[in-house]
Amino acid sequence: MKLRALGLLLGSVLVTPVYAAQLEGGTWLCHRPDTPDNMRETTSYQFMPDGTIHSEEWLRRSENNQVQLEFKLAVEYSFFHNGLDFVLKPVHLSRNIMVDINNVNPFDSDARRDLLGYRIFFQPQFESDNRAAFIMRHHITPDQRFTLNCSRRT
Template sequence: MRLRMSGLLMLAGILGSGSAVASPLPVIAGKWQCTPQHERPDEQSWVTYDFKPDGTVKSQEWVRYEKQEQTQLEYQLFVDYRYVAKESDYMLTPVKLSREIIQDPNHADPFDYAARRDLTGYRIFFKPTLKDDQAIFDMWYHITPEKHFFMQCRHDSVA
């Protein structure tokens, strides 16, 4: 089973060094509820990003993969990030990772030791496009910088 695991890949790593400067994101501060702009029929998911003024982000992702209307894997992923400005883009760096497997009938175990070790080195770049309380987060990973994916987000005013 090929798992896209957007949340896992959203932790993609940087190859080059470059200078990164801590930068508050006052425009997108607070909680954002996001879903993939182009969902796949075999996957359901959402992510909540909570941007804090101190340069940290807490995220919670829920994902369910199905095949022939049977759940193959369902989990929640919780990641704490630091965010920095990187030229006109932003970068998320994971600091802490935890997960909760809800269903795994095939024992895929996507969070074994090797997977967790690899995740701690991942980074994601993103560029938000904002309009009122809506946003599109254009996101990409260092390993495939030419392949972008887009998250449709709305600001949660109850944050």
């Protein structure tokens, strides 16, 4: 039994660099398949060899052909594997609100603090070298997974 457990542990350690190598190179452009019709959203992830990830999320929500909210959120993450999932931990963020006609203020001081305190766990499922589904969950809602359909851009 101990040998089997050791084998599983070593197997997960050996697989990690392979997945990390598959993620590196170029930028992954991702879309949520369940995005509502009145919302446009893209997220890009650039996996760096030093164990960091640069991401940029763009979101635009409209109603009655008028933009209600539009912003960009750029986050730099540290990136590591915890034995089961890859983990993204925010270390720096910047945001730019272009339109906020209802004064939603998605990045007030409480939200900003929460952004720096969260973790994202994800498991990539590769369809090919250039296409993958990122199965993701936040640490505060671990049972609520979401999928990003991603393609590598070079």
